[in-house]
Amino acid sequence: MPKTILTVDDSASIRQMVTFTLKGAGYAVTEAVDGQDGLDKARAGRFDLVFTDQNMPRMDGISLIKALRGLPQYKTTPILMLTTESGDAMKAQGRAAGATGWLVKPFDPQKLLEVVRKVIG
Structure with a gap:
């Protein structure tokens, strides 16, 4: 059974690129259009x-991470930020919220897969 990944981003093109990259490597991917949609889908399913993303309507990435970390099934699940934000203060906020790692857009598909393999195999 393939590992399952939830990708949350308000940019359809970024979601498509991430999904294409991950599915091509054999992962099962679910897309969410913003943080609230991501939280709803995370509650309804179980993702590895x-x-x-950080900057999204309805709920930003850091708020999503905090909400996910509050759910028993996501206490230890790897959560990666994939965002244009690269400032140290924002990264510190992400770490404090419970982010496992940080990737900056635009991303290199090979680098993305390396990180995914490192955190979930």
Whole structure:
């Protein structure tokens, strides 16, 4: 059974690129259009990894991470930020919220897969 990944981003093109990259490597991917949609889908399913953007309508990435970390099934699930934000203060906020790692857009598909393999195999 393939590992399952939830990708949360308000940019359809980014979601498509992430999904294409991950599915090509054999992962099962579910897309969410913003943080609230991501939280709803996370509650309804069980994912091995979550990718989230930071700047989204309805709920931003850091709020999503905090909400996920509050759910028993996501206490230890790897959560990676995939965002244009690269400032140290924002990264510190992400770590404090419970982010496992940080990737900056635009991303290199090979680098993305390396990180995924490192955190979930």
